[in-house]
Amino acid sequence: MHRTIAEKILAAHSGRREVEPGELLNVRVDLTMANDGSTPPAIQEFRKLPIERVWDPERIVLVMDHFCPAKDIAAAANAKTSREFARAQGIRHFYEGGAAGIEHALLPEQGLVAPGELVVGGDSHTCTYGALNCFSCGVGHTDIAAAWATGEVWLKVPHSLKILLHGRKAAWVSGKDVILHILGRVGVEDANYLSMEYSGDGVADLTMEDRLTICNMTAEAQAKVGLFPFDERTREYLIGRVNRPYTTYSADPGARYLDTLEVDLSSLEPQVALPYLPSNVKPAREVAGVSIDQAFIGACTNGWLADLRAAARIMRGKKINPNVRCVVIPATPNIYRQALREGIVGVLSEAGCVVGPSTCGPCIGGHLGLLAAGERAVSTSNRNFRGRMGHPESEVWLAGPAVAAASAIMGRIAHPEEVA
Amino acid sequence: MRLVGRVWKYGSYVDTDVMYPARYLTEFRPEEMARHCMEGLDPTFAREVRPGDIIVAGRMFGIGSAREHAPVAIKASGVAAVVAPSFARAFHRNAINIGLPVVECDGIDREAEKGDELEVDLVEGTVLNRRTGRLLRASRYPEFMLGIIQAGGLMNCLREKLRRN
Numbered sequence: 122m123h124r125t126i127a128e129k130i131l132a133a134h135s136g137r138r139e140v141e142p143g144e145l146l147n148v149r150v151d152l153t154m155a156n157d158g159s160t161p162p163a164i165q166e167f168r169k170l171p172i173e174r175v176w177d178p179e180r181i182v183l184v185m186d187h188f189c190p191a192k193d194i195a196a197a198a199n200a201k202t203s204r205e206f207a208r209a210q211g212i213r214h215f216y217e218g219g220a221a222g223i224e225h226a227l228l229p230e231q232g233l234v235a236p237g238e239l240v241v242g243g244d245s246h247t248c249t250y251g252a253l254n255c256f257s258c259g260v261g262h263t264d265i266a267a268a269w270a271t272g273e274v275w276l277k278v279p280h281s282l283k284i285l286l287h288g289r290k291a292a293w294v295s296g297k298d299v300i301l302h303i304l305g306r307v308g309v310e311d312a313n314y315l316s317m318e319y320s321g322d323g324v325a326d327l328t329m330e331d332r333l334t335i336c337n338m339t340a341e342a343q344a345k346v347g348l349f350p351f352d353e354r355t356r357e358y359l360i361g362r363v364n365r366p367y368t369t370y371s372a373d374p375g376a377r378y379l380d381t382l383e384v385d386l387s388s389l390e391p392q393v394a395l396p397y398l399p400s401n402v403k404p405a406r407e408v409a410g411v412s413i414d415q416a417f418i419g420a421c422t423n424g425w426l427a428d429l430r431a432a433a434r435i436m437r438g439k440k441i442n443p444n445v446r447c448v449v450i451p452a453t454p455n456i457y458r459q460a461l462r463e464g465i466v467g468v469l470s471e472a473g474c475v476v477g478p479s480t481c482g483p484c485i486g487g488h489l490g491l492l493a494a495g496e497r498a499v500s501t502s503n504r505n506f507r508g509r510m511g512h513p514e515s516e517v518w519l520a521g522p523a524v525a526a527a528s529a530i531m532g533r534i535a536h537p538e539e540v541a
Numbered sequence: 542m543r544l545v546g547r548v549w550k551y552g553s554y555v556d557t558d559v560m561y562p563a564r565y566l567t568e569f570r571p572e573e574m575a576r577h578c579m580e581g582l583d584p585t586f587a588r589e590v591r592p593g594d595i596i597v598a599g600r601m602f603g604i605g606s607a608r609e610h611a612p613v614a615i616k617a618s619g620v621a622a623v624v625a626p627s628f629a630r631a632f633h634r635n636a637i638n639i640g641l642p643v644v645e646c647d648g649i650d651r652e653a654e655k656g657d658e659l660e661v662d663l664v665e666g667t668v669l670n671r672r673t674g675r676l677l678r679a680s681r682y683p684e685f686m687l688g689i690i691q692a693g694g695l696m697n698c699l700r701e702k703l704r705r706n
Contacts, residue, residue: 158567159609162569170696171700243609244607245605245608261608266696310554310601343630504556506605507558507582508562508581
């Protein structure tokens with residue numbers, strides 16, 4: 122049979138030659154990931170089992186990124202519980218403090234995820250690693266506890282949606298605009314349970330960071346996984362990160378898809394998603410002028426070096442609007458250090474940005490930049506649900522880093538060309 | 542498995558952030574989590590929900606995060622089942638794993654109102670509105686998922702399996 126990437130990776134992890142969409146399988150996982158939100162409850166579940174040791178401590182990654190550096194005593198206690206568990210179980214891949222970054226940026230950066238692997242994480246944006254041709258999806262803490270115990274999870278083989286990308290992106294357009302555009306067309310339900318598989322000549326125009334951002338927000342379509350094919354760019358990205366052998370997978374000609382969505386990259390403009398759904402998308406140009414109180418550049422979507430460079434390019438020599446607070450969070454300490462070396466942190470700080478430590482913080486309304494009732498933020502994060510970044514009567518408008526930076530300068534939603 | 546309960550009614554696209562806001566993710570004791578259940582959408586819910594109540598919603602209940610706190614808070618509130626035309630993937634999966642019945646039932650959002658009494662048969666795959674007398678067909682679980690729900694969750698299944706080995 123002709124198979125999709127998802128079908129091939131799942132078959133390889135279930136000891137089967139082929140699997141069919143809709144089948145329920147027990148699959149072997151290569152890696153599990155959990156954070157300071159999902160680790161403590163997973164430990165609580167794990168302790169209900171009649172075993173003492175995890176299946177393989179080398180295949181467990183724990184990242185203290187959601188409420189760390191600890192925002193309060195409860196967060197500190199959760200990190201402590203996680204740290205003690207890691208020590209007792211011999212889990213080497215425990216990241217906190219200056220070693221911790223936002224999980225979905227940290228795992229690819231550290232070479233912990235590779236093509237052809239199957240990864241589950243106690244966080245919905247685990248699907249980010251699909252950019253590396255890796256089957257990865259978000260699960261709950263019970264699944265994480267079960268995988269710690271057995272090295273397996275149950276999964277339903279997804280049907281697939283083909284996203285056919287053509288052409289080259291125009292100026293000011295990044296992966297964020299591509300996925301916002303796709304969400305505007307697919308919505309938050311049509312891709313539920315599906316594998317969104319990207320292909321076409323447009324793939325070559327997308328940087329790894331673009332692809333990681335696109336796969337990250339595959340979660341907003343409620344898709345199980347988003348997958349890019351492996352190409353020269355992927356291979357180059359993995360050099361110096363992944364030394365173990367890996368297997369790459371491509372979709373067969375004639376593989377079955379429920380539907381095909383064609384996207385002409387060259388026709389895209391910067392996009393914005395209005396409250397309260399990530400699919401409520403309009404071109405930035407159409408909503409320019411809407412006033413903002415805060416701009417946030419960071420999160421597992423857009424805390425990449427390329428995003429900080431884009432922000433610095435717009436902000437160099439300018440000042441943040443006096444009515445706006447601008448919070449910038451590099452996704453990992455390595456990205457932070459590189460931004461320091463390139464002078465980006467200085468440019469952003471001179472402009473009036475708060476440049477914070479690597480954490481999920483503001484994106485989840487956790488810490489470091491929450492919104493009061495009636496406030497509006499433009500944010501490079503991935504969700505704009507009611508109350509996501511603070512008070513239930515605050516608003517989050519999602520955009521890419523160029524729009525967020527331009528908006529911070531103008532004090533209102535702005536197209537980057539207005540300030541460049 | 543037959544469940545009878547009083548209806549709480551919500552719309553489509555109820556997301557996990559309103560079900561259980563992320564600022565409470567540092568908490569994971571179920572009885573404490575129940576105090577914040579549905580807080581972003583309906584602050585009366587946590588105060589007034591009674592054991593055995595049933596949540597009826599529109600399409601795609603549980604979009605957003607994979608946080609298991611959302612179904613755990615609902616289950617800890619005493620809710621016996623959630624009935625909706627469709628569920629978001631991660632929420633659905635997590636609910637099954639903790640033994641919270643989530644029942645896919647086309648048209649339920651038009652056929653039930655707040656306060657109605659529903660009778661849900663998980664094995665037969667039916668939902669009866671006792672006020673209107675209308676019987677709706679619901680999707681039936683694959684045996685594998687029904688097994689997890691009947692055992693009270695994945696951990697109970699796994700504990701038995703590990704004990705047998």
